[in-house]
Amino acid sequence: MNLNLVDFSWWHVTKAHQIDKEAFNATAWSLETFWNELSQQNRYYLALVDENKEIVGFGGIAFNGSDADIQTMVIKPEFQKKGFGKKLLDALLEKIKENKVNRVFLEVVADNKPAISLYLSRKFTQIAKRSNYYPNGSDAVIMQLDLRAR
Numbered sequence: 001m002n003l004n005l006v007d008f009s010w011w012h013v014t015k016a017h018q019i020d021k022e023a024f025n026a027t028a029w030s031l032e033t034f035w036n037e038l039s040q041q042n043r044y045y046l047a048l049v050d051e052n053k054e055i056v057g058f059g060g061i062a063f064n065g066s067d068a069d070i071q072t073m074v075i076k077p078e079f080q081k082k083g084f085g086k087k088l089l090d091a092l093l094e095k096i097k098e099n100k101v102n103r104v105f106l107e108v109v110a111d112n113k114p115a116i117s118l119y120l121s122r123k124f125t126q127i128a129k130r131s132n133y134y135p136n137g138s139d140a141v142i143m144q145l146d147l148r149a150r
């Protein structure tokens, strides 16, 4: 299966919004949030595309001084568990390292085992848990990757 990472562009937004809704339901981003993210200078988003240049996943970072936040990452269900999540995360982390970032943070639903396993495999550690963080009452886990320790 030949999927490539490319810069995320405005023409990916409509499809990305659909993929996001399927993945996150009630906590999915609105179209407005997508446009807002893309309009900000300190963001870096990648799209995973198939051979027809159709988007099948995406992820992005916000650079905040010496820290960075993983804003989101999603792979369409039929393309999951094939190594593309790792490929996407590694590409985002590569960009982060180029920008001399000290710490990377992210927030994930506490029972999202696939995502948490992926982040643990890339040396993120849990630094906090927020109870009832999401509108549906789910807890959030805050994870950090400390690049200064390397």
Ligand SMILES: CC(C)(COP(=O)(O)OP(=O)(O)OC[C@H]1O[C@@H](n2cnc3c(N)ncnc32)[C@H](O)[C@@H]1OP(=O)(O)O)[C@@H](O)C(=O)NCCC(=O)NCCS
Pocket: 023, 072, 073, 074, 075, 076, 079, 080, 081, 082, 083, 084, 085, 086, 087, 107, 108, 109, 112, 113, 114, 115, 117, 118, 121
């Ligand atoms: C999290 C997500 C991006 C992972 O993408 P993916 O393409 O399936 O991930 P990969 O195939 O690259 O797998 C990478 C690692 O993730 C973990 N993983 C992936 N799927 C898993 C599952 N179903 N159960 C447990 N661990 C899993 C494993 O550690 C795996 O490494 P391994 O194959 O060496 O065991 C994907 O499941 C997804 O889009 N989920 C819905 C959206 C989401 O939850 N995003 C994260 C928000 S913070």
